[in-house]
Structures are given as C-alpha cells and as structure tokens.
Amino acid sequence: MSKTANWNYPTSIRFGVGRIRELPELCQSVGMQRPLLVTDRGLAGAPITTAALDSLKAAGLGAALFSELKPNPVGANLEAGLAAYHAGKHDGVVAFGGGSGLDMGKLIAFMSGQSRPVWDFEDIGDWWTRADPKGIAPIIAVPTTAGTGSEVGRAGILTDERTHTKRIIFHPLMMPKIVISDPALSVGMPAFITAGTGMDAFSHCLEAYCAPGFHPMAEGIAVEGMRLVQQSLVRAVKTPDDLDARADMLAAAAMGATAFQKGLGGMHALAHPIGALYDSHHGMTNAVLMPYILKFNRCVIEERITRLAAWLGLANPGFDSFLELVMQLRRDSGVPHSLAEMKVTDEHAALVAKMAVVDPSAGGNPRELTEADCAKLFDDALHGRL
Missing domain, CATH: 3.40.50.1970 (Rossmann fold)
Structure with missing residues (x-):
C-alpha cells in the first residue's frame, strides 16, 4: 500500500x-x-x-x-x-x-x-x-x-x-x-537522533494515554502512535533508508503531538529542566527517564497499561510485558540506561527537582508529583537504579 x-x-x-x-x-x-x-x-x-x-x-x-x-x-x-x-x-x-x-x-x-x-x-x-x-x-x-x-x-x-x-x-x-x-x-538523520526523536514521539503518546481526564480521541491516537513506534523505530534506526519505517515514524510524531493536548507527565516535567540546565537532547532525555517514571506511576496506571499491552499484541499482556517492551526498544535503538551516560551530573539535582514539580507537564502526571519524588526519580535515573 x-x-x-x-x-x-x-x-x-x-x-x-x-x-x-x-x-x-x-x-x-x-x-x-x-x-x-x-x-x-x-x-x-x-x-x-x-x-x-x-x-x-x-x-x-x-x-x-x-x-x-x-x-x-x-x-x-x-x-x-x-x-x-x-x-x-x-x-x-x-x-x-x-x-x-x-x-x-x-x-x-x-x-x-x-x-x-x-x-x-x-x-x-x-x-x-x-x-x-x-x-x-x-x-x-x-x-x-x-x-x-x-x-x-x-x-x-x-x-x-x-x-x-x-x-x-x-x-x-x-x-x-x-x-x-x-x-x-528524514533519511539522513543520524541513528542517535532517529532514536531520540522516535522515543520522544513514544513518550508523547504514552504520557497522553496515561494522563488523567476524559479525551478518548486523544487516547485512541496515542495508542496507534505507540504501535507505529513499536513496529518501525528500530527499523528506522538500523535501516535508515527504509522509507516505510520513516513514514510510520513521521506519522507517530504528529500523532503524539496531537494526542498530548490531553496532557503530559513526569517524563517531560523532569526532561524540561534537565534539558535547560544540561543542554541534553530532549527526546533522548525522555527515553532515559521513561522506565523510571513508568514504575513510579505503576500503582495508578496498571489497568490501562494492561489494555495497552493487549492492543500492542504483547505476550502475557500486563505492566511487566509493557515495561519490557520499553526496555527492549531502548536497547535496540541505542538509548542509554542512565542520565549519567548522557553526561548529566548531580550538580543541579536540587534545582531540577524544584523546577520539575512546577513544570506545566507535572500536573498531567497520573500520580501526584512532589519535590521529593522528583529528586528521587532524578537520582535513580542519574545512576540507573530501576
């Protein structure tokens, strides 16, 4: 087609x-x-x-x-x-x-x-x-x-x-x-940028899907956006001239930005100050933070993540299988496991937490974020403690 x-x-x-x-x-x-x-x-x-x-x-x-x-x-x-x-x-x-x-x-x-x-x-x-x-x-x-x-x-x-x-x-x-x-x-994008931007699209869809509130159109777009990333991100990273994979990723990016009018969450709340203070790549920062925020939110999103895992065709659909999908996408596309691998340090740790909790995205997190929560999430992601 x-x-x-x-x-x-x-x-x-x-x-x-x-x-x-x-x-x-x-x-x-x-x-x-x-x-x-x-x-x-x-x-x-x-x-x-x-x-x-x-x-x-x-x-x-x-x-x-x-x-x-x-x-x-x-x-x-x-x-x-x-x-x-x-x-x-x-x-x-x-x-x-x-x-x-x-x-x-x-x-x-x-x-x-x-x-x-x-x-x-x-x-x-x-x-x-x-x-x-x-x-x-x-x-x-x-x-x-x-x-x-x-x-x-x-x-x-x-x-x-x-x-x-x-x-x-x-x-x-x-x-x-x-x-x-x-x-x-988009064919000429380096692998690092392809991975970081692709995972950014995934994070937009995921956080929009999990944000509280009633917006079924946004949720539906978000779910299909994640399926396209699941299907095509690694292909786009490893086979840069695969135009079908590139098309899927372009569509997923637009879908993520359309969906996140419903809200974002902790990934972006932390990624914004980290990017401002350390000049890190925004999408790659979201990709590194993703599993840490997912685990933090597990107690309030498990049911909807189970539905998502079933839609994505995962074996034994549930939170654990979805988390493993995220980890596999990160591994296969070359995403670092920790912020330290992106040359982020603890120099501004306290300031990151202060800025994250008042970031506009924080209000869309499905579980309330406190400054202490943000400090711990930053520290865990900095040192790779999942």
Missing part, C-alpha cells in the same frame, strides 16, 4: 515521499512571496535544506535562510530571527527541521507583528489573548525528524536564560497552515 495521503487533522498535512516539491506552490497558496526558511545550524548546509531554498528561489520567491539557534533555543535566538525577518521584509515562515527549527520558525512568525515581549504569551491561563492575531504571519512546517510533532502544535518552547527555564509560548494561530511530511527528508 502506498503511504501517500492528504490529511486535514489537526491541520492540512501533505504526507508522502517527494512532496517537498510542492513547497513553492504551497507558500504562494497561503500568501507568501518572501518566505524566511528557519532551521538549525546543523541543517543549514544540508542538501535537503539547500534544495528547498533553491526551489523557492527558482519559483521567483524572495526566500532567505535563518539558522542561528541553539539545540534548545533561547530568547536571544528569537530576537536574532525577528531581526532577520524584518530586515528581509519577509511575509511568512517555512519552519524546517527538528523541534528546535520548527519551534523557532513558529515563534518568529508569531512574534513578527507583536508589540509585547514573548514571555507575556506563556501558556498560562488566557495569556494568549494578549496577542494581536493580525500580527501572526503564515507558517508552513516541514519536519525532518520524527519526534516532537511541533509541526502540528500550537506552541513553541523557548528557554528563558534568566531563569534557565523552558517556557511554552502558546497561541491557537501558531498552528502551521500546511505541513509537508515527506519521509525522504
């Missing part, structure tokens, strides 16, 4: 190999004549990026590139991006790449016509209503990794260097108008 389709949930998604060719036409369809292509430094000179930029210019569009951003983007990166956007008189953004490029592209488009500082639009209460909707430029998102799902999200994560805190900036119109999900663009 050909894995090619047009989807309109949660936004318009052009899915399939080779669909990056449609980029110039799609830019024009949303009113862009001078798009700013935003990506990270690592992708700036990559053939897929150069080809995309060349195609825009060949179509007569006044395209330019911005790539001055850190793996965990900070406020100064946004300021530089906005300066480039206005200097080039751009009228829209092509957000291109992994989570950092996608988030930064969305944030530049969002902030391009705002008069208040970005921190005034943090995802707190109704702060998003402070924004001028007419000042939000159109966005086309092109994911090149399969993990964050930022291409179908209405928010961007930005690190506040003053407090070393990752903040979620939210507005409904930050949702890209069109997404191009082309599996061929």
Whole structure:
C-alpha cells in the first residue's frame, strides 16, 4: 500500500515521499512571496535544506535562510530571527527541521507583528489573548525528524536564560497552515537522533494515554502512535533508508503531538529542566527517564497499561510485558540506561527537582508529583537504579 495521503487533522498535512516539491506552490497558496526558511545550524548546509531554498528561489520567491539557534533555543535566538525577518521584509515562515527549527520558525512568525515581549504569551491561563492575531504571519512546517510533532502544535518552547527555564509560548494561530511530511527528508538523520526523536514521539503518546481526564480521541491516537513506534523505530534506526519505517515514524510524531493536548507527565516535567540546565537532547532525555517514571506511576496506571499491552499484541499482556517492551526498544535503538551516560551530573539535582514539580507537564502526571519524588526519580535515573 502506498503511504501517500492528504490529511486535514489537526491541520492540512501533505504526507508522502517527494512532496517537498510542492513547497513553492504551497507558500504562494497561503500568501507568501518572501518566505524566511528557519532551521538549525546543523541543517543549514544540508542538501535537503539547500534544495528547498533553491526551489523557492527558482519559483521567483524572495526566500532567505535563518539558522542561528541553539539545540534548545533561547530568547536571544528569537530576537536574532525577528531581526532577520524584518530586515528581509519577509511575509511568512517555512519552519524546517527538528523541534528546535520548527519551534523557532513558529515563534518568529508569531512574534513578527507583536508589540509585547514573548514571555507575556506563556501558556498560562488566557495569556494568549494578549496577542494581536493580525500580527501572526503564515507558517508552513516541514519536519525532518520524527519526534516532537511541533509541526502540528500550537506552541513553541523557548528557554528563558534568566531563569534557565523552558517556557511554552502558546497561541491557537501558531498552528502551521500546511505541513509537508515527506519521509525522504528524514533519511539522513543520524541513528542517535532517529532514536531520540522516535522515543520522544513514544513518550508523547504514552504520557497522553496515561494522563488523567476524559479525551478518548486523544487516547485512541496515542495508542496507534505507540504501535507505529513499536513496529518501525528500530527499523528506522538500523535501516535508515527504509522509507516505510520513516513514514510510520513521521506519522507517530504528529500523532503524539496531537494526542498530548490531553496532557503530559513526569517524563517531560523532569526532561524540561534537565534539558535547560544540561543542554541534553530532549527526546533522548525522555527515553532515559521513561522506565523510571513508568514504575513510579505503576500503582495508578496498571489497568490501562494492561489494555495497552493487549492492543500492542504483547505476550502475557500486563505492566511487566509493557515495561519490557520499553526496555527492549531502548536497547535496540541505542538509548542509554542512565542520565549519567548522557553526561548529566548531580550538580543541579536540587534545582531540577524544584523546577520539575512546577513544570506545566507535572500536573498531567497520573500520580501526584512532589519535590521529593522528583529528586528521587532524578537520582535513580542519574545512576540507573530501576
């Protein structure tokens, strides 16, 4: 079966190999004549990026590139991006790449016509209503990794260097108008990034599935997203040019980000401060934390994990067989067992716990998290005590 389709949930998604060719036409369809292509430094000179930029210019569009951003983007990166956007008189953004490029592209488009500082639009209460909707430029998102799902999200994560805190900036119109999900663009991902981003997609689905509250649509999407990761992550890591596996992982990433409107949990609550303080890869940090958080939550999620294990076709479906699936996925895709193997130390242990317990994701954990719980979870994951 050909894995090619047009989807309109949660936004318009052009899915399939080779669909990056449609980029110039799609830019024009949303009113862009001078798009700013935003990506990270690592992708700036990559053939897929150069080809995309060349195609825009060949179509007569006044395209330019911005790539001055850190793996965990900070406020100064946004300021530089906005300066480039206005200097080039751009009228829209092509957000291109992994989570950092996608988030930064969305944030530049969002902030391009705002008069208040970005921190005034943090995802707190109704702060998003402070924004001028007419000042939000159109966005086309092109994911090149399969993990964050930022291409179908209405928010961007930005690190506040003053407090070393990752903040979620939210507005409904930050949702890209069109997404191009082309599996061929992810073929060049290194194994480490393929594994980390893939496990990030799995963590989004898993935490959304386990979060309290009633949202059966999100849960259904999350369950199928996990099945796709189970089926295809290791293939994508070990056989990088397997386009069917890459397609499954791209779909799973978008599904995870669609599902987690129901909530996230302890994995992300801890991963956010760890990433901000140690500059660790977000998806890989979630992957390392996953079994420790699962065991902590076991007493309140065992019944639903048993249902999940049955859906995934595990022998003797239950919590233990699902935990073993997680451990096997980690082993087979090269995920470290401990945070120490990612060069995380205990230097900021107390601060991680303080930050984790007030992280917005903490409220979605199925079991209440205390600062002491977060401190122990961090210490266990640091030293590999499962």
